[in-house]
Amino acid sequence: MKQKGSSSNGTLESRITFSGSTRGGAGASESVTPVGDWTPPACWYEPRSAEEFAKHVEDNYNETVNMPGQANYAKASVGQFRNKYKDGEYENYNLDKKDEGNWWVAVRDEDRWMEPEAQVCDKAPFWVENGDAPPVENAVTPQVLAELAYNRVQLPTTEVTLAPAAATKVNLPTWAWLDKAQFKEVSVTAQLNAGGLNIQATTTAKPVSLKLEPGTAEARTYPTSGECAINDDGSIGEPYVKGKAELDPPCGVQYLRSSGDGAFELQATVTWQITWTGTGGAGGELPDGTFGADQEVTVQEIQAVNR
Template structure:
């Protein structure tokens, strides 16, 4: 169902954490033709019923399910009504199969006539596809470049920036082409800011909020260059105390702005996502030499 530039180009890639209480759906309902539903049900039945290692209660359960749609309330999976409607079946995100959220789509498969909307929450729409794609977006590891690179000094402004070649928009497209339903949506994540947390209260950030916003050219922060030693970095840190024999854990978190579009051009916004990581920073005392 999913395709696109789903992975970041950094050393590692991670999933976005939505800002706020919102999470992508862990389950949804999608359509099956009568033949598709019959094939899926028969395969599931054979897999359990003909397995001697399966307990009797499992075999009874799949038999009751099969009989309901083949010889009970419905006849032969409504194959005689093919072209008149479709079965809508609960589907769980394989990455969150056992979560409580994934169990909320607990409605048994139901028949919907063509032209009528399925009367159930989380029935697949372009926006639901976009929300599902959100969970497949992978962004680069948030390892920032620093100058000085290996170790900085107490009271020395340390410049910080992100590699513009790696931190660029990434997209994932989700498609559904089944039982006469053909829809798709593309979810795009765009980096918009970098949050710096020094790992100690004995530090100052540039800017003071620690939030480095994106520049006009898509970069975040600015690489240090010769001749800038007396300048204040647009994005950076100044440590006020040595890290001693250890290091400080500098945490860098990138906020990604999320939007989506469907094939017809409509779309909207989804909650921002964040992804961060920590890296060790050594801070040394400035050594004075008396002559």
């Protein structure tokens, strides 16, 4: 899957590709939400060879000036941009230096290009000699790739299994669990091969806990914190089996009043630990992520229950 982006002078397609558990894959899935104020980059800079950059500018110029009804100010703008790199500050797109460096260009996330964060990469295309570091923030690196992959990790839509399943009873502990098969790590790999740069990074999300919020203050959770830790086998909680009705579940909820004619919205939120590895042995941690889903729970008022 390619990432498309845009620049201030014509559409520019990113050279980054993504593979793994990405958006648009088979099956129901949801994006991970970072914990805290951190968000993945909404824009970044990528390298382009002199030939690629020259073709992009020339194609955009010709398309604009030859478009019927195109406004004069638009023609003037692309003309000024073209002149800067063809006959002005630079000479013929530095094609005679094509083996000595690359152009670096701004790219915006196709899903976030209108956000203020996507406008901070506002530096016009600039030349960088081979071996030199681009003098900007968000120049693409393995870590930037990992952060972009974070935004494309898709988690399986997970519904917590409850017992009783159809409807529970007031003061009756309801068991909750997630099987290992439903609750496993996922990963996305981002790769960039452009302008002589070939780097990649893999971002992995590993489930570590499940938090239950009953949807009413008149309830208690198991454990008291509502935070159910992952078991050694990768599952969460424990399936209910006959004969455990009098036991407290390792993960669950107990409602203290009826839901009446409606239902309570039980929210089950999974916390995912996010790590990454990349080219050259780079790697580290990224902010934890969460994904929560609501489930309707009907609670009936029955004083004596046999199960």
